[in-house]
Amino acid sequence: MGLMSFPATIVQADRDSEIVAQAGSLRHCFQVVEGCVRVFWLLENGRRQITDFLFAGDLLGLDAIPDNALGAEAVTPVTLRRIPQAVVETRASTDLRFARELRAYGAAQIRAAHARCVLLGRKTASERVAAFLLEMAQRLGGYGKSGMYLPMSRTDIADYLGLTTETVCRTLTDLRQRGAIRIERARITILDLPALERTGAEYVH
Amino acid sequence: MGLMSFPATIVQADRDSEIVAQAGSLRHCFQVVEGCVRVFWLLENGRRQITDFLFAGDLLGLDAIPDNALGAEAVTPVTLRRIPQAVVETRASTDLRFARELRAYGAAQIRAAHARCVLLGRKTASERVAAFLLEMAQRLGGYGKSGMYLPMSRTDIADYLGLTTETVCRTLTDLRQRGAIRIERARITILDLPALERTGAEYVH
DNA sequence: CGTGGGGTTGAATTGTGTCAATCAACGTGG
DNA sequence: CCACGTTGATTGACACAATTCAACCCCACG
Numbered sequence: 001m002g003l004m005s006f007p008a009t010i011v012q013a014d015r016d017s018e019i020v021a022q023a024g025s026l027r028h029c030f031q032v033v034e035g036c037v038r039v040f041w042l043l044e045n046g047r048r049q050i051t052d053f054l055f056a057g058d059l060l061g062l063d064a065i066p067d068n069a070l071g072a073e074a075v076t077p078v079t080l081r082r083i084p085q086a087v088v089e090t091r092a093s094t095d096l097r098f099a100r101e102l103r104a105y106g107a108a109q110i111r112a113a114h115a116r117c118v119l120l121g122r123k124t125a126s127e128r129v130a131a132f133l134l135e136m137a138q139r140l141g142g143y144g145k146s147g148m149y150l151p152m153s154r155t156d157i158a159d160y161l162g163l164t165t166e167t168v169c170r171t172l173t174d175l176r177q178r179g180a181i182r183i184e185r186a187r188i189t190i191l192d193l194p195a196l197e198r199t200g201a202e203y204v205h
Numbered sequence: 206m207g208l209m210s211f212p213a214t215i216v217q218a219d220r221d222s223e224i225v226a227q228a229g230s231l232r233h234c235f236q237v238v239e240g241c242v243r244v245f246w247l248l249e250n251g252r253r254q255i256t257d258f259l260f261a262g263d264l265l266g267l268d269a270i271p272d273n274a275l276g277a278e279a280v281t282p283v284t285l286r287r288i289p290q291a292v293v294e295t296r297a298s299t300d301l302r303f304a305r306e307l308r309a310y311g312a313a314q315i316r317a318a319h320a321r322c323v324l325l326g327r328k329t330a331s332e333r334v335a336a337f338l339l340e341m342a343q344r345l346g347g348y349g350k351s352g353m354y355l356p357m358s359r360t361d362i363a364d365y366l367g368l369t370t371e372t373v374c375r376t377l378t379d380l381r382q383r384g385a386i387r388i389e390r391a392r393i394t395i396l397d398l399p400a401l402e403r404t405g406a407e408y409v410h
Numbered sequence: 411c412g413t414g415g416g417g418t419t420g421a422a423t424t425g426t427g428t429c430a431a432t433c434a435a436c437g438t439g440g
Numbered sequence: 441c442c443a444c445g446t447t448g449a450t451t452g453a454c455a456c457a458a459t460t461c462a463a464c465c466c467c468a469c470g
Contacts, residue, residue, distance in 0.1 A: 041323045049323040063312035070319075092308065099304050103297065106311035107268035113318035114275075118246045118254040120325035121367030125426070154449065162326030164427055169450055185435080185449085330458070359417065372458060374418055390417085390467085 003031050003059065006088070008081035013037075013074040021061045021072070027085040029061035035078030036151040040071050040159065050160040051116070053152060055139055062088065063106065076151045120162045128161040129171040130200035133181065137190055147182065147189030175199075208236050208264065211293070213286035218279040226266045226277070232290040234266035240283030241356040245276050245364065255365040256321070258357060260344055267293065268311065281356045325367045333366040334376040335404035338386065342395055352387065352394025380404075 010033070013019050019037060021028050037054040053075070054060055060072055060080075092099045119128055142148025150157075154165045161168065172188075175181045180196055182189040190196060215238070218224050224242060226233050242259040258280070259265055265277055265285075297304045324333055347353025355362075359370045366373065377393075380386045385401055387394040395401060 041319065043323065043327055047327045049326040051319045051322050063315050093301050093305065096298050096304075099301075099308075100298065102308060103304075103311065106308065106315065109315050110268050110311065110318060113315060113322065114246065114256045117256050117318065117321050117325055118248065120322055121254045121364075122248055122252045159326075165449080166428085166451085167426060170426095173450075369459060370417080371419085371460085375458095378418075 003081075003083070003088075006081075006083045006091070008083045011080050011082050013078045013080065015074055015077055017074050019060070019072040019074065019078070019080065027061070028082050029059065029085055029088060030083070031081045032056050032058045032060070033079040033081055036075040037078055038073055038075050038152065038156055038160075040073070042071065048159045049162065050156060051113070053156075053160065059105065061085070062102065063109070075156065125161075125163055125167050125171050126174065126199055128163065129157075129168060129175065130180075130196045132157060132161055133175075133188065133190065134196055134200050142188070143190060143193065145189070147184075147187050150186050150188060208286075208288070208293075211286075211288045211296070213288045216285050216287050218283045218285065220279055220282055222279050224265070224277040224279060224283070224285070232266070233287050234264065234290055234293060235288070236286040237261050237263045237265070238284040238286055241280040242283055243278055243280050243357065243361055243365075245278070247276065253364045254367065255361060256318070258361075258365065264310070266290070267307065268314070280361065330366075330368055330372050330376050331379070331404055333368060334362075334373060334380065335385075335401045337362060337366055338380075338393065338395065339401055339405050347393070348395060348398065350394070352389075352392050355391050355393060 008031070011030075013035075019030065021030070032054045034056055037058075037060065038050050039052045039054065039060065040048050040050040042048050054072075088102075092102055119131055123131065136150060137143050137148060140148045140150075152160075154168050158165045158168045163171075172181070172183055175196075176183050178192075178195065180190070180192040180199075182191055213236070216235075218240075224235065226235070237259050239261055242263075242265065243255050244257045244259065244265065245253050245255040247253050259277075293307075297307055324336055328336065341355060342348050342353060345353045345355075357365075359373050363370045363373045368376075377386070377388060380401075381388050383397075383400065385395070385397040385404075387396055
């Protein structure tokens with residue numbers, strides 16, 4: 001993403017601290033340099049839906065999301081590049097190549113969100129967890145013998161998949177007992193990829 | 206949306222027929238002129254998730270969605286304006302105002318998709334149905350004494366809300382018995398808006 | 411006036427949530 | 441360096457919301 005060339009302020013965020021997009025009247029967007037961020041919505045009575053996890057390179061706040069309801073927090077200590085919305089807007093209004101990149105990015109976001117709707121609306125707990133592991137392996141480079149380190153808690157995973165912590169645990173245990181994965185705390189190794197893919201049941205048409 | 210000014214082919218689609226975005230090597234996007242369209246994903250074994258209903262004025266296929274998995278069908282007989290993707294692309298690459306509109310549209314789509322994730326991941330059946338009725342009332346102008354005509358079947362509604370037909374029915378019946386709505390087949394009238402809004406429980410932060 | 415496809419209702423089942431107990435890992439301070 | 445407290449992960453027992461299976465209804469349509 002051509003966001004690299006933007007003048008940006010480097011900011012840090014502690015574990016579990018909020019990432020504020022609105023500083024005074026100035027809106028910002030961010031690019032994750034290092035660490036993991038969760039983007040979420042809250043409902044009354046404490047229900048939470050995580051709509052995305054962000055890792056190095058990922059973007060936040062490009063879409064002019066209205067302030068209410070949406071939140072972003074550091075899952076781990078995070079380093080971010082912060083860029084004023086207005087700067088991005090200006091660039092988008094002059095640089096056609098960049099504008100196109102932005103549109104492509106938006107389209108990818110929409111596609112991902114729709115895939116998540118399918119997952120949340122129509123998949124079972126096992127399918128959700130399997131799909132999650134596959135997504136994370138994809139994004140974190142977690143195929144391979146050494147597995148991947150998942151920075152987020154089981155609760156985070158549950159709130160991402162529309163489940164409870166307990167169900168996530170049980171499902172992981174089940175996958176382990178079937179020999180599909182190895183679990184060492186936050187490190188998960190995929191042992192039987194085809195089995196996971198069979199369970200993660202992606203779209204058909 | 207500035208799509209009105211585009212040269213477009215008017216096409217019709219029968220009830221339940223597919224709307225094909227890919228004619229040969231030419232991709233198209235559409236604007237609904239009249240009728241209702243469902244956009245959906247299929248999973249193996251017949252599970253279906255409807256990601257959106259489209260009504261007059263709404264757009265389809267602007268985002269360069271990869272052909273697989275996604276489908277669009279006419280819920281009612283539909284009239285559409287069909288525009289080649291390439292034309293839109295070209296226009297976006299020259300007309301900055303239009304490009305901006307496109308981005309705003311994309312941002313709105315993302316926001317809507319995220320709201321749907323919250324609904325599918327964290328809301329109860331009653332909350333989903335109430336939210337659905339409010340959304341439809343909003344989009345169809347269905348507040349008011351005469352209510353609104355819902356063109357889609359209960360099965361469609363269920364597949365939109367991640368429920369079963371039966372649950373949708375029961376929940377509607379329940380809302381009726383509480384005096385929140387009146388049901389006459391496909392026509393639904395909101396009698397107690399505050400009650401619905403209380404149930405539909407929107408985001409809090 | 412049948413016939414058929416949605417819609418509605420009922421009864422039984424089950425996947426997932428809830429509540430609760432235990433465990434494992436880790437940081438802290440004595 | 442070790443008891444302790446804290447926090448997240450795991451497991452078990454039970455409850456319940458929503459699904460499944462089934463029957464019936466009702467209207468539209470040939």
